[in-house]
Amino acid sequence: MEPVTKQFKKRNAILACLKSTDSHPSADWIYAQLKNEYPDISLGTVYRNLTLFKQQGMIQSLGTVGGVERFDGNTDPHVHFICTGCDSVIDLPQMEVPQSLCSRAAEDTGGRVAACQLTFTGTCQSCCLRKTS
Amino acid sequence: MEPVTKQFKKRNAILACLKSTDSHPSADWIYAQLKNEYPDISLGTVYRNLTLFKQQGMIQSLGTVGGVERFDGNTDPHVHFICTGCDSVIDLPQMEVPQSLCSRAAEDTGGRVAACQLTFTGTCQSCCLRKTS
DNA sequence: GATGTAAATGATAATCATTCTCATCAAGGA
DNA sequence: TCCTTGATGAGAATGATTATCATTTACATC
Numbered sequence: 001m002e003p004v005t006k007q008f009k010k011r012n013a014i015l016a017c018l019k020s021t022d023s024h025p026s027a028d029w030i031y032a033q034l035k036n037e038y039p040d041i042s043l044g045t046v047y048r049n050l051t052l053f054k055q056q057g058m059i060q061s062l063g064t065v066g067g068v069e070r071f072d073g074n075t076d077p078h079v080h081f082i083c084t085g086c087d088s089v090i091d092l093p094q095m096e097v098p099q100s101l102c103s104r105a106a107e108d109t110g111g112r113v114a115a116c117q118l119t120f121t122g123t124c125q126s127c128c129l130r131k132t133s
Numbered sequence: 134m135e136p137v138t139k140q141f142k143k144r145n146a147i148l149a150c151l152k153s154t155d156s157h158p159s160a161d162w163i164y165a166q167l168k169n170e171y172p173d174i175s176l177g178t179v180y181r182n183l184t185l186f187k188q189q190g191m192i193q194s195l196g197t198v199g200g201v202e203r204f205d206g207n208t209d210p211h212v213h214f215i216c217t218g219c220d221s222v223i224d225l226p227q228m229e230v231p232q233s234l235c236s237r238a239a240e241d242t243g244g245r246v247a248a249c250q251l252t253f254t255g256t257c258q259s260c261c262l263r264k265t266s
Numbered sequence: 267g268a269t270g271t272a273a274a275t276g277a278t279a280a281t282c283a284t285t286c287t288c289a290t291c292a293a294g295g296a
Numbered sequence: 297t298c299c300t301t302g303a304t305g306a307g308a309a310t311g312a313t314t315a316t317c318a319t320t321t322a323c324a325t326c
């Protein structure tokens with residue numbers, strides 16, 4: 001199961017870590033996870049490689065939540081829900097932005113549309129329960 | 134035309150400045166604009182009051198574009214296009230997120246949905262032209 | 267008009283996520 | 297073996313945002 005080459009060992013680990021979770025983590029969270037297996041990993045390396053993966057389209061960024069950038073290893077188009085109470089991000093995988101809106105956007109702007117992002121914000125179920133209890 | 138009270142003079146100016154533009158500015162941009170009329174205004178005051186307006190629902194935040202938070206004085210639901218070339222933000226006022234998606238989001242999460250944001254990213258018309266020329 | 271109070275503000279320091287720099291190291295080719 | 301290239305670690309630098317605190321302002325009461 002060992003990779004043939006030890007090159008890109010940490011790089012691959014960063015990508016694998018992000019792909020293996022649906023928690024839409026921050027760079028710091030990934031860093032903390034990998035710190036166990038790679039005690040000498042640097043936070044700079046995590047940022048560096050996340051930027052690289054972004055450029056290559058292998059991952060996507062959700063933008064910042066509470067001042068921190070959050071990443072998503074799932075590049076399939078899907079919708080997100082962000083809880084303003086606990087900053088958790090939840091996938092809404094069954095939902096999709098109608099294609100008609102995307103083409104309208106390109107027409108209306110006269111530019112090129114590369115991606116679209118639909119995000120709901122509100123209070124998640126557990127935060128709702130916490131408040132009423 | 135002078136307001137009856139001079140209280141909240143700068144606060145009102147900040148809100149008026151944001152409401153009077155469709156450029157979806159940053160705190161720093163608003164600060165630079167007001168610096169002319171109010172040479173002693175502080176950047177902290179701009180941030181403070183924008184945070185206040187946000188909490189009161191009088192304005193909305195678009196999140197960060199190129200690492201800086203951008204604001205919108207228009208709280209009517211509408212769609213945005215962000216150019217990754219020049220970081221400009223353009224309104225797509227005719228477009229709306231189908232109500233069916235919003236209710237689906239509430240159902241699927243079991244939480245409370247407060248807002249939704251649909252954002253297209255890509256290259257605006259002038260950046261497209263600049264590239265090909 | 268003098269005074270007290272509470273809120274608003276300016277100046278600036280502090281915070282903190284992110285990026286940059288540079289020395290070091292590993293891998294592969296000549 | 298030597299050389300080149302790219303990846304990394306450590307830590308400094310950056311820069312947007314927030315916090316602090318002394319000062320000012322507006323308004324109410326006397």
